[in-house]
Amino acid sequence: MRGGRVLFKGLNATLGAGDALVLTGPNGVGKSSLLRLISGLLPSYAGTVAHSGRLALSDENPALDPRLPLAQALGYWAGLDGTGPAAVAAALDALDLTRLTNVPVRLLSTGQRRRANLARVLASGADIWLLDEPGNGLDTDSLVLLERAIAAHRAQGGIAVIASHQPLGLTDAQAVALKAAQ
Amino acid sequence: MKAFLAILGRDLRLSLGSGGIGLPVVFFLLVATLYPFAVGPDGALLAKTGGGVLWVAALLAALLPVDRLIAPDAEGGVLDQYAVRGVGEEMIAAAKITAHWIGFGPPLMLAAIPASAMLRLDGETLAAVELGLLAGTPGLAALGVMVASLTAGLRRGGALAGLLMLPLAIPLIIFGAGSIGDFGGGALRFLAASSLFLVAVAPFAAGAGIRALRE
Numbered sequence: 541m542r543g544g545r546v547l548f549k550g551l552n553a554t555l556g557a558g559d560a561l562v563l564t565g566p567n568g569v570g571k572s573s574l575l576r577l578i579s580g581l582l583p584s585y586a587g588t589v590a591h592s593g594r595l596a597l598s599d600e601n602p603a604l605d606p607r608l609p610l611a612q613a614l615g616y617w618a619g620l621d622g623t624g625p626a627a628v629a630a631a632l633d634a635l636d637l638t639r640l641t642n643v644p645v646r647l648l649s650t651g652q653r654r655r656a657n658l659a660r661v662l663a664s665g666a667d668i669w670l671l672d673e674p675g676n677g678l679d680t681d682s683l684v685l686l687e688r689a690i691a692a693h694r695a696q697g698g699i700a701v702i703a704s705h706q707p708l709g710l711t712d713a714q715a716v717a718l719k720a721a722q
Numbered sequence: 723m724k725a726f727l728a729i730l731g732r733d734l735r736l737s738l739g740s741g742g743i744g745l746p747v748v749f750f751l752l753v754a755t756l757y758p759f760a761v762g763p764d765g766a767l768l769a770k771t772g773g774g775v776l777w778v779a780a781l782l783a784a785l786l787p788v789d790r791l792i793a794p795d796a797e798g799g800v801l802d803q804y805a806v807r808g809v810g811e812e813m814i815a816a817a818k819i820t821a822h823w824i825g826f827g828p829p830l831m832l833a834a835i836p837a838s839a840m841l842r843l844d845g846e847t848l849a850a851v852e853l854g855l856l857a858g859t860p861g862l863a864a865l866g867v868m869v870a871s872l873t874a875g876l877r878r879g880g881a882l883a884g885l886l887m888l889p890l891a892i893p894l895i896i897f898g899a900g901s902i903g904d905f906g907g908g909a910l911r912f913l914a915a916s917s918l919f920l921v922a923v924a925p926f927a928a929g930a931g932i933r934a935l936r937e
Contacts, residue, residue: 579806581936597806601799605732607739620728620807660803 546585547573548718557697560690560710564703565718571703572599574718575670578701593667593699594621598674602657606646610637610656613645614663623665631662634689636682650677655685662689668699675706683708725809726817733821737787746783746826747833753779754837765842772841773851773902779837780830780855780898781891784862787826788887789880791818791870792928796935805936815928819860819867819921827859847902854901854913858894861917864924865890871931894920 547570555561563571576582578589579597604613614628621627632638635655640648648656654677661669669690675683687709690700702708737743757775758768795801804814831852838848869887873879893916900909 581802581805595806597802599799599802601797601802603799603803605736616728616732617803620725620809622724 548720549586551587551716551718553714553716555699555701555714557699558694560694560700560702560713562702562704562708562710562713562715563718564705564715566720569718569720571718572672575599575672575701575703579670591668594664595668595670596661596664596666597670597672598657598661599672602645602653602660604645604656604660607644609642609644610648611641614656614660617660618663621664621666623663627663627665628659631659634662634692635659635685651679651682654678655682658686658689662693667697669693669701671700671702671704673704674702675704675708725804725807726813729804729809729814729817730821733818734824737790737821737825743825743829746786747829749786750776750779750783750830750833751837753782754840758840768842769844769847772838772843773847774899775841776834776837776843776851777854777858777895777898780834780859781862781888781895783830784826784859784866785884785887787822788866788870788883789873791822791867792932792935793870793874793879796874796932801932801935811929811932812925814932815867815871816925818928819864819924822867823860823863827855827863830859831855850902850906850910854898854910857901857910857914858898858917861894861913861920862891864917864920865894868920868924868928868931871928871935874931875935 551574553561563574565571573582575597576599577584578591579595603617604610605616611625611628611632614631615625618624618628629638632641635658637652637655637659640652645653645656654674658671658674661671674686678686683706690702690708690710693700702710754776757772761767761771801814805811834851834855835848838851843851865887869883869890873883873886876882894913897909897913897916900906901913
């Protein structure tokens, strides 16, 4: 339910360790709302969401302090997640951001900011990744890095729920195509 | 507790970085400087009314950073990230109140010393003002965060924040200014009580405000 309008209904999916779910559908159908619903930011009008394990959400907001150097801005969240600087360094490395470690977040380009946003999820050490259009603004090289990061996460028993228009090279992922409710 | 300290540290760093501490203090001193220009250099009159002026200045100074307390975090997705991590909204609010108070309470108490010289307050009055500020500023900080969380989702929330906060601060102003004159002891106790009440209520009210922002 958004603004008195039913977005979707009759949705059912179960994910186990190492699984991935790709949400597709036209703009405005409720992919982002579904991710916010899974992450507990929105209440569901009907139905339930159950999960075990920690969540990490990457949406259009980087939630990184614009004045801080990238590593420090990521380090704030890593500190809250209890993972620490080593996880930040590994995440920066995985997304080819290492040479931007000391650059303030406000100077990053759109694609770099997007990758920084994903690095926050990587560094969180969370079991369940909720990614909203993770490939937006990424060049082909970065898309490969993203696919590799998701694959590595799943190989370690992690779960990824991804809303994306771009086809991401995910092996044996479940797919749900959202359709506007009548 | 880790989350509380992390949020407190981040908010303090942000208010230091953006001149958040300097601005209310400069404003406070500016009011104390302007007031003698407005009413004339009559020492007795200044000494009689100066304490009350300091309290009005303190209230307005506390109002200055209100639009930066919650709104940027709501827009930047920071509050969403706290929620995903399961950090309670009341905890966020309590940390923000503490950070806001550290950011303007003690600096204002320091600034009251030169301000009292400009208003010709004697040592006894200055001591009463300082004691009153110590008791009252936590209440002002709590009120500020509460109002900030309620107005964060609105356009031009800053102007509305002033309209909302000033009437709610009336008890603090009355008892704060009252604690300076004769029979100040009773007013000081009322001031401390209203301040304590606001500090106790605000984390829950502001927490509910932060939750409502997500909808």
